[in-house]
Amino acid sequence: METQQEKYQRATAHVQKVKKFYSRLINSLIFIAIVAVINYFVNEFRNPWVLWVIGFSLLGIIIDAIKLFGLNFFLGKGWEQRKIEEHLKKEEQESQSNTLFKK
Numbered sequence: 001m002e003t004q005q006e007k008y009q010r011a012t013a014h015v016q017k018v019k020k021f022y023s024r025l026i027n028s029l030i031f032i033a034i035v036a037v038i039n040y041f042v043n044e045f046r047n048p049w050v051l052w053v054i055g056f057s058l059l060g061i062i063i064d065a066i067k068l069f070g071l072n073f074f075l076g077k078g079w080e081q082r083k084i085e086e087h088l089k090k091e092e093q094e095s096q097s098n099t100l101f102k103k
Contacts, residue, residue: 021068028057 032054039050 017068
């Protein structure tokens, strides 16, 4: 069983991670804006190499968001526990229906 102190520490750590993510997001947007201005003044977007910077920056942000907010697409953290609970619930329902038919 988790104590209140452990829950608080885990919540604090999560908030720090979210804060770091938003800080990185803002820094990336500022960096992209600066690179876009440089790209404009160098060749007026005739060669839009800034799109590579935007693409890789957004890829990094998306990966961080998936790690942080836990978008588990397939077999995530709670998948195994959910499946065990579903199986136990199914067995319980089957055993209840079997006992009704036996009476």
